[in-house]
Amino acid sequence: MSRKAQKRKHVQELLLAADYPALVRQASGDGSLLTLLLQFTFAPDTLISWRATEAIGELAVAQPKQVAQLIPRLLWSLNEDSGSFGWGAAAVLGEIGRQNYSLVADIIEILRNFVSDDFAREGILWGLGRLAQGHPEAVLPAGSQIQACLSDPKPQVRAYAAWCLGQLGYQSAAADLQQLVADQQPVILYDQGRLQETTVGQIAAAALAQLVASRPA
Numbered sequence: 001m002s003r004k005a006q007k008r009k010h011v012q013e014l015l016l017a018a019d020y021p022a023l024v025r026q027a028s029g030d031g032s033l034l035t036l037l038l039q040f041t042f043a044p045d046t047l048i049s050w051r052a053t054e055a056i057g058e059l060a061v062a063q064p065k066q067v068a069q070l071i072p073r074l075l076w077s078l079n080e081d082s083g084s085f086g087w088g089a090a091a092v093l094g095e096i097g098r099q100n101y102s103l104v105a106d107i108i109e110i111l112r113n114f115v116s117d118d119f120a121r122e123g124i125l126w127g128l129g130r131l132a133q134g135h136p137e138a139v140l141p142a143g144s145q146i147q148a149c150l151s152d153p154k155p156q157v158r159a160y161a162a163w164c165l166g167q168l169g170y171q172s173a174a175a176d177l178q179q180l181v182a183d184q185q186p187v188i189l190y191d192q193g194r195l196q197e198t199t200v201g202q203i204a205a206a207a208l209a210q211l212v213a214s215r216p217a
Contacts, residue, residue, distance in 0.1 A: 011036055015051040018193055023055050024062045034066055041088035050190040057095035060103055067096060068103050078120045087123035094127015098134050112142035122156055129164035139168050147173045155185035159200045166207025169214035180204035
C-alpha cells in the first residue's frame with residue numbers, strides 16, 4: 001500500500017472513531033489533511049462524509065487561518081457553474097460557522113440566501129441548523145424561508161427544514177410542523193454524531209418538542 005493510501009486509510013479510521021483530537025493533532029503538522037477531509041465530504045449520505053464535515057469544523061477552531069483559506073473555494077462550489085458537489089460545501093460552511101462564527105460572519109447573508117437555491121438547499125438547511133445550535137441570531141432572518149421549505153416536494157428538504165427550525169426554536173413554524181408529523185417518507189439525518197434512518201414525520205415531531213421546550217414561559 002502506498003504512503004498516500006495508508007494516510008487515507010488512517011484518516012478514515014480516525015473519522016469512523018470520531019477521534020477529532022487526533023485529527024487536529026495530525027493537521028498541525030500536515031497541511032494537506034484539510035484537503036483530504038474535504039474530499040471525503042464529496043461522498044454524500046455516508047458516515048465518513050458527515051464525520052469529515054465535523055472534523056473540518058474542529059479545525060476551524062484549531063487551524064482558523066488554514067480553514068479561512070478554504071472558504072472561497074467552498075463558496076465557489078455552491079455555484080452550479082463550478083461543476084462541484086455543492087451540497088457538501090454548504091454543510092461544511094455551516095459547520096465551520098458553528099465552531100468558529102468569525103470565519104463566516106462576513107458571508108452569513110450569502111449563506112442564508114442559498115436556502116432559495118435548489119442546488120445547495122439540502123446542505124445549507126443542515127448547515128444552518130448546525131449554525132443555529134450556537135448562533136441562532138445569525139439564522140433567524142432566514143426563518144420564514146426555511147419554514148417555506150416544509151412544503152418542498154423533496155422529502156429530504158422537508159426533513160432538514162423541520163430539523164433546522166427545531167434547532168432554531170422557530171415558534172412560528174409550529175402549525176406547519178404539526179402538519180408534517182404524519183409524513184412517513186424515509187429520510188436520513190446526521191445528528192449528535194450518528195447517521196440515522198428516520199422519517200420526515202419523526203423529525204417534525206422532534207422539532208415540535210424542541211419548540212415546546214424552548215417556548216418562553
